[in-house]
Amino acid sequence: MNKVIIYAGRFHPFHKGHLASYNYLTKQFGEDSVYIATSNTQAPSTSPFSFEEKQKMMEVLGINPAKVVKVKSPYRAEEITGRFDPENTQLVFALSEKDIGRFQFTKKDGSPGYMQPMPANEGHMKPMVDHGYVTLTPTVNFKIAGKNLNSASAIRNAYIEADKKNRQRILADLYGDAGKELKGLFDEKMSMAEQLGNLMITLRESVETRYDENIRKLELALEIEKAAKRIEEADLDGHYLIKEPDEFRIVPAGGVGSHTPDSIKRSLADDLSELVNAIKYENYDTAYWMLYKGGTIRTKLEAAKEYTEYKRKLGKRPVKTGRRIDLDDKK
Incomplete structure (x- = not known):
């Protein structure tokens, strides 16, 4: 029976930590079986990058763009699951620990839900017409500009606050030499987020003196x-x-x-x-x-x-x- 592995996430931004998780999945399940699902949802301060921009980040890290699929909801990814015969395909969503709570493994009446933790014995897995499964991606540790910045929001904030030299260092730590290709994109996208962040700081610091x-x-x-x-x-x-x-x-x-x-x-x-x-x-x-x-x-x-x-x-x-x-x- 075939398997389809969906590495789902928001990826704002996608970086070498995500790449390490993707490579872990392709080594375990085979590259042909693994897809990355992400949406085009954008918001300046929290989700600044479009699907095409995230796909570009993945491409400069060596991922085949054809394996990256734009979906409405990464944690349903019907645009991917719809390509496969549900009676002859096993479905696995690969998620980070922080996203595991997006799935409920039991229904309100206590019976098993559609999504279940992936069993250690893969022979016990059922086709996706009956169940889908969830497996955890690795927690990847690495430093960015000498600091432990493993969350997307911490990376975005560090880039906003960095000077030109440290911005280049951050991109090099995230993407290697390919980071040079992404500097313009990061500068543009982080500019709006910086404006919003500075605005919030200014407003909250001044409220006591100019209340009305x-x-x-x-x-x-x-x-x-x-x-x-x-x-x-x-x-x-x-x-x-x-x-x-x-x-x-x-x-x-x-x-x-x-x-x-x-x-x-x-x-x-x-x-x-x-x-x-x-x-x-x-x-x-x-x-x-x-x-x-x-x-x-x-x-x-x-x-x-x-x-x-x-x-x-x-x-x-x-x-x-x-x-x-x-x-x-x-x-």
Whole structure:
């Protein structure tokens, strides 16, 4: 019986630690059986890279781009599983420890769920028409610019804070000589994340001295974080999102007024960028009015009251419209 191994993840960014896990899987199961599943979901501060950009990182590390598949949800990867006969194929998802909680191995009634831990005796495995399985990837230890930075967020933050010399060192530690090919991409993508991070720091440090004004900045910044989280975690899985005056509501695919997943995510990303710019240039009235019109804070009525009170304090009339592997030991 055939096996399909899906190495699933967000990979923001994909680096040599992930490569070590991928190589571990191909050695164990065979290269032909292993696929990498990742989505095109983007958010500036947490998921800055597009699918094509992540695929480029994998390619410079020597992975065949054909083995990298764009999926809506990496932890379902129906775009890959749909290629195989479910009665003659065994399905295995390979995940890091932090992602294992995405699968429930028992149902609410206590019976076994569809996904199960991969048995030590592979002869006990069933085809994917009956069960899918989960195996852990290695925990890979290595240093980046002399530090233990094994999480994607720590890597992104280190790059943002580094000077030019250390940025080159970080890329060299992540990708070797191939890091030079990715410098422009990292500089571009980390710039937006840096702006957002600096904004949040500035807002939180100044709130005690300028409470009336800055509490509103903090609320706006929290909306930015929530908008980024929506884009990052959206799993539409056969449904679309519909943007209503007071909320984003999930409806069946093709429902009246529904948007395609890509279009709604673009819309959310655009809204996020507009908010960042509005706050950056201290155009708070525009930012609040945009939040009111988009219905992204509380209810429309509460948003309208917030906006009216904000304008009143400014003395203006309110507007009425709308596993483990230590790579360093191998050096």
